[in-house]
Amino acid sequence: MAIYLSDTPPKASPEEEESADLRRRRDPEATRKAILDAAEDLFTCHGPAATSISQVARRAEVTKSLIHHHFGSKEELWQAVQDRHFKEYFDLQMQLLEQSESTETLLEESLVAYFRFLQNDPKSVRFMGWRFVEEEDSQCAADPEKQLFEIGIRKIQEAQEEGRIRRDLEPFFIIKTLIALPFSWFQSHCLTLSMVDSEIDGPSLDERYLRDMVKIFFEGVRAPRDETE
Amino acid sequence: MAIYLSDTPPKASPEEEESADLRRRRDPEATRKAILDAAEDLFTCHGPAATSISQVARRAEVTKSLIHHHFGSKEELWQAVQDRHFKEYFDLQMQLLEQSESTETLLEESLVAYFRFLQNDPKSVRFMGWRFVEEEDSQCAADPEKQLFEIGIRKIQEAQEEGRIRRDLEPFFIIKTLIALPFSWFQSHCLTLSMVDSEIDGPSLDERYLRDMVKIFFEGVRAPRDETE
DNA sequence: CTATTAACTGACCGGTCGGCCAATAATAAT
DNA sequence: ATTATTATTGGCCGACCGGTCAGTTAATAG
Numbered sequence: 001m002a003i004y005l006s007d008t009p010p011k012a013s014p015e016e017e018e019s020a021d022l023r024r025r026r027d028p029e030a031t032r033k034a035i036l037d038a039a040e041d042l043f044t045c046h047g048p049a050a051t052s053i054s055q056v057a058r059r060a061e062v063t064k065s066l067i068h069h070h071f072g073s074k075e076e077l078w079q080a081v082q083d084r085h086f087k088e089y090f091d092l093q094m095q096l097l098e099q100s101e102s103t104e105t106l107l108e109e110s111l112v113a114y115f116r117f118l119q120n121d122p123k124s125v126r127f128m129g130w131r132f133v134e135e136e137d138s139q140c141a142a143d144p145e146k147q148l149f150e151i152g153i154r155k156i157q158e159a160q161e162e163g164r165i166r167r168d169l170e171p172f173f174i175i176k177t178l179i180a181l182p183f184s185w186f187q188s189h190c191l192t193l194s195m196v197d198s199e200i201d202g203p204s205l206d207e208r209y210l211r212d213m214v215k216i217f218f219e220g221v222r223a224p225r226d227e228t229e
Numbered sequence: 230m231a232i233y234l235s236d237t238p239p240k241a242s243p244e245e246e247e248s249a250d251l252r253r254r255r256d257p258e259a260t261r262k263a264i265l266d267a268a269e270d271l272f273t274c275h276g277p278a279a280t281s282i283s284q285v286a287r288r289a290e291v292t293k294s295l296i297h298h299h300f301g302s303k304e305e306l307w308q309a310v311q312d313r314h315f316k317e318y319f320d321l322q323m324q325l326l327e328q329s330e331s332t333e334t335l336l337e338e339s340l341v342a343y344f345r346f347l348q349n350d351p352k353s354v355r356f357m358g359w360r361f362v363e364e365e366d367s368q369c370a371a372d373p374e375k376q377l378f379e380i381g382i383r384k385i386q387e388a389q390e391e392g393r394i395r396r397d398l399e400p401f402f403i404i405k406t407l408i409a410l411p412f413s414w415f416q417s418h419c420l421t422l423s424m425v426d427s428e429i430d431g432p433s434l435d436e437r438y439l440r441d442m443v444k445i446f447f448e449g450v451r452a453p454r455d456e457t458e
Numbered sequence: 459c460t461a462t463t464a465a466c467t468g469a470c471c472g473g474t475c476g477g478c479c480a481a482t483a484a485t486a487a488t
Numbered sequence: 489a490t491t492a493t494t495a496t497t498g499g500c501c502g503a504c505c506g507g508t509c510a511g512t513t514a515a516t517a518g
Contacts, residue, residue: 026484026495047362049278052475063497065478070495074476126362132416133276133358139419146424166444172425173441176417177410184409187361190368195375196401212402215395217445255465255514281505292467294508299465303506 032070034060039081044126048078085127090144092117097151104164106155107178108218115182115210125186149175181213261299263289268310273355277307314356319373321346326380333393335384336407337447344411344439354415378404410442 038060042051053074057064071077096113100106118125131139149172156171165174185192185206196205267289271280282303286293300306325342329335347354360368378401385400394403414421414435425434 028495031495046364047276047278049276054474054476064476065498066496068477129358129362131420133355133362135275136419140423141420145420149424169441169444170437173438174445176414176421176438177442177445180409180413181406184413185405188405190365191360191370191374192405194369195378208399209402209405212398213406215398216403216406219448257465260465283504283506293506294468295466297507 028070031062031066035062035067035070035077036081036084039077040085040123043078043081044123044130047130048074053077082127082131085124086142086144089124089127090142090148093148094144094151097148097155106159107165107174108214110152111178111182111214111217112210114179115185115213118182118186119206122186122189125183125189128183129187177217181217185209185213257299260291260295264291264296264299264306265310265313268306269314269352272307272310273352273359276359277303282306311356311360314353315371315373318353318356319371319377322377323373323380326377326384335388336394336403337443339381340407340411340443340446341439343408344414344442347411347415348435351415351418354412354418357412358416406446410446414438414442 035056039051039056042055042059053067054064056077057067060067067077071080096117097110100109100113103109152175153171156165156174159165160167160171192205264285268280268285271284271288282296283293285306286296289296296306300309325346326339329338329342332338381404382400385394385403388394389396389400421434
């Protein structure tokens, strides 16, 4: 509805102490954000095909036309939602990767860090899930994604030259497996929970998987002590 | 359209030599199959939400009403498609798992076999993909799926008791990682291809990943030779 | 041959979809 | 103060959605 000053006094109800400033009479920035937030929730939950812009409009408390005004088509809105999400995602990952020291335990720390990240941000798992089921010919990696991989590859190469990581593994594949192990776990998390007898609580299950996953990955990737070469 | 014998002669065009027998004037079995085939294609490609039963009807060359007659609602059709697919999937996996001898190299063979299976059946990857993005509260594992896991767990326990596999790993998690490594690869296959410089051809990329993946997984899971316990 | 059942068709329903448009109101520019 | 701009609204459009229904036709049981 959003009747601005027709019937209601300007700062009528005192319960909206903060919205008085934040939700100014017209605030296109805040409007765009409200739309993106609502769209992100609905898109990640039900998928782009099953989400109508009418639903987004209702959730964001704006008009359907306003969404078209700000974002054009539904396709563009979905793209905008993805862009914002992946920007945050890549920025964070880049930051985590760059601030990590190239210590002996770089890989383990990265593996655990990625696990923790997905654990605390299930939305990212769902986002990637929708990306994977996109039309196959429209799937292409973004530039930040490639940069992320390149940095990771470089770090692994250094570690390989210093003899901390087996040299007979291609860095790209090491990263792929490093990502796959935590991601697959959380992608099938609901299925997993419905499969294991619920004699044990959830969080401890995560921890036990993390422990074994690290063992499998790390001892497989680490250069053997008695390396002949 | 499917005008049976109104205008066209019974076995009019001689080019349909096989459909003369298979597509009898009325063949509910064949009709159901045609609908399921068309639906499976469209559902796996575009997802259940973006697929209309009108499209399915067009592709299967039947009437929309006929689909409702045979399957009820769209939801039930999607369920029928999933049931058929997962039945084939689980039957095959069960067969592969049971016929595998409990040799020294059981795990490696299973890992490679699953990789090859997904490589030759991309549809299964997409099917699981849609399953993962389902509404979270409707995700629950089927009985055959649980059975598959139980058999795998038993085999791994035997191998652990015989000392061929590390005892400090939970069998369930070993299976989870065994599945995750090939699956994640093919799930992000398009993204991967768009990321690597196309200096190298596709198939060899798969082979190189397989090689490194086996190394990482196997040498991490295998019991160390100098096991103290 | 007849009656019953079931496969199958075409027309139609209310509802929702994405998107467009003219009108209006708040803001920014002059 | 006047103008230009743009954020915002409600109404409207044709298309398509999933689903129903009455009727027709083929297979089948008696």
